[in-house]
Amino acid sequence: MNTDTFSLRHIGPRESDHKDMLNTIGLDSIDELIHQTIPDNIRLQTELNLDKALSEQEYLNHIHELASKNKVNKSYIGLGYHPSNLPAVIQRNILENPGWYTAYTPYQAEIAQGRLEALLNFQTMVTDLTGMELANASLLDEGTAAAEAMALLFAVRERAQKKANVNKFFVSDDILPQTLSVLQTRAIPIGVELVVGNADEFDFSNEYFGAIVQYPGKSGEILNIEDFISKANAADIKVAVAADILSLVKLEAPGKFGADVVVGTTQRFGIPMGYGGPHAAYFATKEAYKRNIPGRIIGVTKDTDGNRALRMALQTREQHIKRDRATSNICTAQVLLAVMAGMYAVYHGPNGLTYIANKVHNSACTLANALEFLGLEQTNASFFDTIQVKVEDSSKIKELAEANDINFYYPNNNTVAISINETTTLSDLNDILNVFASTENKEAVSIQEIGEHTIIPENVARTSAFLENEVFNSHHSETELMRYIKKLERKDLSLNHSMISLGSCTMKLNAAAEMLPLSWANWGNIHPFAPANQVEGYLTALKTLEDQLTEITGFAATSLQPNSGAQGEFAGLMVIKAYHESRGDHHRNICLIPSSAHGTNPASAVMAGMKVVVTKSTEEGNIDVDDLREKAELHKDNLSCLMVTYPSTHGVYEASIKDITQIIHDNGGQVYMDGANMNAQVGLTNPGNIGADVCHLNLHKTFAIPHGGGGPGVGPICVAEQLKPFLPGNPIIASGGDNAITAISAAPFGSALACLISYGYIKMLGAQGLKESTRIAILNANYLKERLQGHFDTLYSGERGRAAHEMIVDCRAFKANGIEVGDIAKRLMDYGFHAPTVSFPVAGTLMIEPTESESKAEMDRFCDAMISIRKEIEAATKDNPNNVLKNAPHTLEMLTANEWDLPYTREEAAYPLEYVKDNKFWPSVRRVDDAYGDRNLICTCAPIEDFM
Template sequence: MNAHRPPLSALEQGTPFAARHIGPDAADEAKMLAQVGFGSLDELTAAAVPEAIRSTEALCLPDARDEAAVLGELRALAARNTVLDSMIGLGYYGTFTPPVILRNVMENPAWYTAYTPYQPEISQGRLEALLNFQTVVSDLTGLPTAGASLLDEGTAAAEAMALSRRVGKVKGGVFLVDADCLPQTIAVVRTRAEPTGVEVVVADLGDGIPEEAAERGIFGVLLQYPGASGAVRDPRALVERAHELGAVVTVAADLLALTLLASPGSLGADIAVGSSQRFGVPMGFGGPHAAFMAVREAYARSLPGRLVGVSRDAAGHPAYRLALQTREQHIRREKATSNICTAQVLLAVMAGMYAVYHGPDGLAAIARRVHRYAALLAAGLRDGGVEIVHEAFFDTVTARVPGRAAAVVAAAREAGINLRLTDADHVGIACDETTGRAQLTAVWAAFGVAGDAFGIDALDARTPDALPPELRRDDEYLTHPVFHRHRSETAMLRYLRRLADRDYALDRGMIPLGSCTMKLNATAEMEPVTWPEFAAIHPFAPVEQAEGYLALIRELERRLAEITGYDAVSLQPNAGSQGELAGLLAVRAYHRANGQPQRTVCLIPSSAHGTNAASAVMAGMRVVVVATGAGGDVDADDLRAKIERHADELAVLMVTYPSTHGVFEEDITRICAAVHDAGGQVYVDGANLNALVGLARPGRFGADVSHLNLHKTFCIPHGGGGPGVGPVAVRAHLAPHLPGHPLRPEAGPAGGGTGPVSAAPWGSAGILPISWAYVRLMGAAGLRRATQVAVLGANYVAKRLEPHYPVLYTGPGGLVAHECVIDVRPLTKATGVTIDDVAKRLIDYGFHAPTMSFPVAGTLMIEPTESENLAELDRFCDAMIAIRAEIERVGTGEWPRDDNPLVNAPHTAAHLSDEWTHPYSRREAVFPAGTEEDGKYWPPVRRVDGAFGDRNLICSCPPVTEYAH
């Protein structure tokens, strides 16, 4: 009777998460294998993955658990964190994320699963949101051109240093940094300066520029406004003197303070940088947060990172796009001054929407309240006999208590508040949006004074503000209507929904971008990110208050090391580009420690991602390009010749594996051996790790160092172009040279490491629970199967499309790795239909285009990932095959080359009512073969004119009159 009843032990296990993460079920998998010509996943991967690199043992990871169990484990880790009121400051502040923004942006897959807006026609929502962010930054800093965000304040300051060196009048000289800058910013600037030969001089600039520095020459100056100590100083005389010396002046500013204080631009600054974290973005133990940079007009075309601009579409209507092709590292490669290839889009959207929701009056009211609490705090301490170091401040008070600073900080901690222990005699106290009367009373008590003896209201009545009158802001900002229309939650909700509807993200359909791995970002993985126990902790809180975080970080480090075959991992780099830099700095430090400083040559294949070359130059290396063979592999003969030629100088070979062309190279172990024989190191770029997890481990087949993209392989969502996390993994001999951090020694190796590459000790720690959860949910078997299905999906797509488009590169047996490259160039030559036409026509079919013209111009690189099921893969293949038939109709002359569905794509809803003069029907335009009328995605604009936008640069909210048509 009970013969078919499963045992209780089986029922207790629940549904394996891997079955939810991996799209194809058993029946789909069998059909796909039949198409590819293999009987099982193991047979396929045995044929595709070279035997020399294959792992023979299973990964040593905990057994997989279901969502409920893993969320329970994360709850237990979260409970080990202690969330106190943070009054530490130093660039990180408590903030209140409006719930309408928390739920409808941060927790909304329509925003967090989108990709970088390279296809502007289907990215108009987030591009508008980023334009709002740029407008906020430009208005508040008083500088006309602002970018779409950078990684964090420390790296933004380092980018400003590089920009100053590039555009400034002084060639050579030093970079002068005020001692009152944030300590983590100074540390990051030093890390970035040393390999490129820049000397950083830190000095107290309160009395002006030291003559010794002036005599040596100064190419740039960095000031903090307000300072790390809280001091608000008038920098105008200092800026004027710096300009007399030919220096470029950067001001690291606080956006909230700028609602009350004169803007950096009005004070003469050339560049402004900072963090938008306190505009509604949780602290998250250090990140992710959107940094900003704004520059004066002369530097607009040298701005690093992303820049959103206003252009027009084919109908002449305003449309947004990424302007100026600011992916500098892809164009200039080894001549680039920045390796930034992404932004912090999701966080920039949140910060921009915080400003939209509150408007200028609301922001100023928040700032006045914050300042008022700081002024009252200082007044109460003075009443109790405590010396306040600075008379002028915005939100941070430095108190002098000789010999008893540690006792004061400990007493405040007992009362539930974290203060900053500056040194034995000084305590820093920062007020923020979450500060209230209770916090003031507790802080006064910690100092042993009765600051509210006469009542806070009475104290308020007799206490003046502490902002210098000559620095009070008197100009308007955020005057654009977008910052005045959305005060009610209803209006804000509808605005966010309208923008989301203008975009295409993974919640709509497949995003088959090669090299970008747009896979499922499971809700169970995302949920813990906004829990207060993870979101509300300051990165410099006492370590005992972050026991859960540290346990999670150490476990993730160990599991990533196991997966990759390396010995040590640092989670500090907050983007793949920063992981590259950290890895190369480790290699550089290793050679120098071995007495071989002359090893500075970095060999890089010509097909490599542009950040590789840019990162190498930033790490003080000289790039030598290695040719790529006809099959997409590294040209072995050219590599041998370059190794021989540079044997005494060879530092490292940077190679992507599988190759950038989506092929498992057969010679990778021999390549590694040849480099090692010459005394060099091997850096395997981890961009394509989704083809290796569970099958092969770079640290075991010859690599010494890799960066990993947690926002690719390990499920952190791309967020419309950020956040990312790019940990660096190394073998044991490089471990002493991983990044360290001056404020958190435990974040780096015992000897201190190479210095920080990110402002926060563990980078974007707030999103690490996502990857921890993914690995825990999948287990060793699930991770291996995910990789196998990713390889199966790519080969299935290649086989289905091969009769219609040439598959450009294949490995043994005609197989690809986890992505395939199809060649459109012969069709372009025969018909005039370009790669852009195919990409835009895919929008009409309801798809985001694959990666265009990388690594080869005129090609599409397709990566289906393991999360897409057979129905979606077939829908994509059917669309590509239908587009091939459309191209044929152009080729035969049935449709003219200058008027056909491809060259006119994408088609908007307006085409349904426009006068129709085309040789194809409206139905063929908007409902091409195989598309469903129900649920169709309608692009909001027609094809965007990129050249027009570059010629007529507008990168902040344009007047409403621009939209009249």
């Protein structure tokens, strides 16, 4: 046993387990299983060309050496990214804690009450600071949140009859440049015409349905949004405000002035810059728009006993239900980061945030006064943290500043912009002053103290209270916050407790060695617009990761910019769109999508301005090739692409995949492959080999980035040679193809910090380890399939009866016993397991994916639980719903109550199998009432009495 080998730690089953597992499957070798599972005509004939695998220690030495090549200057660049202080108690207990970062999206609310409460705190923080009625539980970044605001206002414009056909959207020219680029990308496909101009000169004509302004602007100047919004409202123009969340402690909430949507990023609330992310964006709006708000909303409801419980509200808006009619294609958000930002607000409270905001504003004012005393002109009449200084030649300032380890932003040759942040000290202010004094050949008068100033206009100065709830006024010592975080963590089932066998979601090990560098300052404290000579370590790691993913997928190039899987889908489609248009085929807008596809597929296609045509599936769950051919030929003049998942969402390697891709190419289209199931391909086949032209990869699935309770996700796209020129760019940092489309997300390399996890995963596994991971993922899935055989029917399988890396078990027949698939999901909680994927892609089923990281012992426990539940189903009757399944999950409060009048024992409820006694997980609430929560929408942590 080579203990230096990372694959030994990553892969669950021991080599000694293989024989027993293969015996259960009825085969002699894993090679035989792979031969029966993956069609021979798509198998790779050569090994992946990747660097030799590193041991964990070798990798940590390597990544430390790379980190040393990054230069961490003092950053005053601003533009939506600022150094911040991550409280150590949050770093250690959330960011570095698998109890938080390995959790899944809280679809099973009863075992997710901890992170749901943390997200409710986040929503409350956002609604308080923005003055809006409703906030969601985070979006991806500020640029994409602004694009969602535009899309929402465009969607609701028809409520005002005179605006029904209006398509102009005004954008203040003081908006962040990366936000403008993302708006441009999103506007054209949905038919919005952007008009960029000076907000003070906007004519508020009836030609506009909406507008967006930055508050404060990229220049630092504070727009009189009270006057702007008042005039817009009078003209029935809806207004979105992109607001710096820390400035809202000092500036009046946009909601108080009548804003319709407020968006921004919470990066300033203790989240490292990480060369661009991940950071949790926020999105707040009016309750009137609750059916149109994108992403997840956490709502208050009650459980079976009438106790307060939390859940994700209004899920009927989401893509997996509404598909091409969804409010957005958003699947992952930035939950882990939202939890951290919310905890930052809990830790500091309103008084602490006020202290921080005052310190930032006073420091900026003090610096402005000192520079003016030096004889320089500061041009912003009002500001929160950003000043603009007129100089003769900004290049001289830049040279001297960088020589002194300082980064400013240079809007033009005669202006230097300086954004002060939470970490800025008195010594830092004097270092800045000395740079300007040196270039002016003057002696700087040292700043002795940070004075108390304000240069915020009285009409926009904050007067409204915020963060008055008890949770923001109770946990200000480290002891109290540590215990509060632990209290919430105990309510959540994560991978550090048991297997989470969610089909399509690939909940594998997120190794500690992959995660450690995320806490290192040389990776975390880098601004995404830092000069290239300061980020050699990042550029090396990211370029290597791009090359690794390009090799793994069999394509020509990769873009890491999309910061979620759904963003990757959108990016891939926009690249296809640009390719067609480069050939004069502007009319190609038909996107074929199989009926079994992920709900994000049709939602992304609509977002990209395409018309969705659904193709049929056969009874075996495969794509109906004849129907596909018929529709491809019918639409050949306008065919843009096919979106296909491989292996299929039904857990099958379709043998006809090469025929399918050829049909699309023969009719002028491109093939987009959804990479959700890439864990069944790596090292054995690839998208290029099956004939695809572009795929996105879920790095938070196949490549080991943790799910973080619902995000971060990373969704890079890999493309064939003809699509390479169109990979997305960035308006500030050169990136993307030679004919790059505008930005997909705000930062040039998306969530660059999180990408280090996948870089490490590939580096430590190497070609052989990656291939073996895929082989064992297939072995584990087929072992589970065979162990459950005779108890549960597998809905689909390959031509030789094998599953891919996941399978669907059919639970629809149990309705005869009065049992729904949801009852099985809730009962699994009593056995200590998170349910597999429920009712997707087929209603009334469970989609199970064990991944390669789960041991045989853990899979056996899961199978024992499922078989035990099958016996409980058999004992249930439709006319008597008072049974152990219908009453699940069972809480500790139930089991310890004086009264017990249920027709089964307490032991049967709580300890159905012996292994449960050794490691019992207690759901903190009984089954939640979804309908009640939607009928009575409460989305902040205010007491219910406040809404009565």
